[in-house]
Each structure stands twice: as C-alpha cells, then as structure tokens.
Amino acid sequence: MTKEQLLAMSADDYMNADQLEFFTQLLQAMKVDTHERIEQSRITIESLDTPSDPADVASVEEERHWLVNGIERDQRLLPQLEMALGRIGDDSFGWCEDSGEAIGLQRLLISPTTKYCIEAQERHEQIGRHQRQI
Template sequence: MTKEELLAMPADDYMQADQLAYFQAVIQAMKVETQARIEQSRSAIESLDSPADPADVASVEEERHWLVNTIERDQRLLPQLEQALGRIQEGTFGWCDDSGEPIGLKRLLISPITKYCIEAQERHEQIDRHQRQV
C-alpha cells in the first residue's frame, strides 16, 4: 500500500488491518534504520583517530560530540518505536491516549510514534512550558 492509497481510503476504514499493517511496516523500517544508524555512529567513533596537530583535535572532538548526540537521540527513539509497535498489537494505535479520538492519518504519516491528537499534544506542550517556567 502506498501513502496515496492509504489517504484515499474511506474514513470508516480508519485503523483497520490494512492501515495497521502499513504503519507496522513503516515503524519496523524506522526501527531497523535507527539501529543501523546507532551502529554506524559507534563505528565512526571507534575509527576516529587522535590527531597530533592541536588544531585537528578540536575538530575530531566536535565530530565525536556530534556522533554521541546522534547515538543518544536514536537510543531515545527506539523505545518510542517499540511502544508504537505495542500499540498496534494492543489495537490502540492511531487513537489519542488522552481523548480516545482518532489521531489522523496525515499526522501519523508525519510522526508514526505519536500518541496524541493535535489538541492533546498542544495541551501537553503548554503544560511542559508552564512547568519549565516555574
């Protein structure tokens, strides 16, 4: 199934077997890509040499720092991907955790790991901003 076919489906087909299978494949592919990126970044870190020139040391350290940040970001993503796959198995994928309303295909295509509809996400972000200010 393509993205266009998915979006062309009737509203009554929301989160039926075909749509769930589509998102499961997308999320599985994201998981494989993320794991591969983690391994590539780790290999890149291991292959970095310690240069003798002090000017090159800063550049190597900057690259190492960037690679570590990439690994950390991807490691935070993996559990979210697993949770999304779990929601597919439970039959709750595509439905807002707060309101129970449909999240929407367009939103899920942009971010298949999302747990909230737009309104609930905005509410959560507002709460987070308020808590950071306090």
C-alpha cells in the same frame, strides 16, 4: 500499500487491517534503520583518530560530540517505536491517549510514534513549558 493509497482510503476505514499493517511495516523499518544508524555511528566514533594538530583535535571532538548526540537520540527513539508497535498490538494505535479521538493518518505518517492528537499534544507542550518556568 503506498502512502497515497493509505491517504486515499475513506475516513470510515480508519485503522483498518491494511492501515495497521502499513504502520507495522513502517515502524519495523524505522527500528532497523535506527539500529543501523547507532551501529554506524559507533563504528565511526571508534575509527576517529586523535590528530596532533590542535585545530584538527577540535574538529574531531566536535564530530564525536555530534555522533554521540545522534546515538543518544536514536536510543531514545527505540522505546518509542516499541511502544507504538505495542499500541498496534492492543488496537490503540492511531487513537489519542487523552481524548480517544483519531490522531489522523497524515499526522501518523509524519510522526508514527505519536500517541496524541494535535490538540492534546499542544496541551502537553504547554504544561511542559509551564512546569519548566516554575
């Protein structure tokens, strides 16, 4: 099934077996891609040489820093992907954990690991901003 076919489905068919299979495949592919990115970044870090020129040292360290940040970001994504696959397994995928309302196919295509509808996500972000200000 393509994204276009998914989006063309009736709202009455929300989170039917075909849609759940589409998102299962999407999340599994994202897991594979994430693992591959982590491994490639690790290989690249290991292959970086420490040059003798101080200007080159700074460039290599900056590249190393970006690669490490990418690995950390990808490692934080992996549990989110697993949790989303778990929600597919328990039939809660696509439904807001706060309100129980449909998250929506377009939002799930953009962020398949999300567990909140837009309104609930905004509420959580406002709470987070408020708590950081305290």
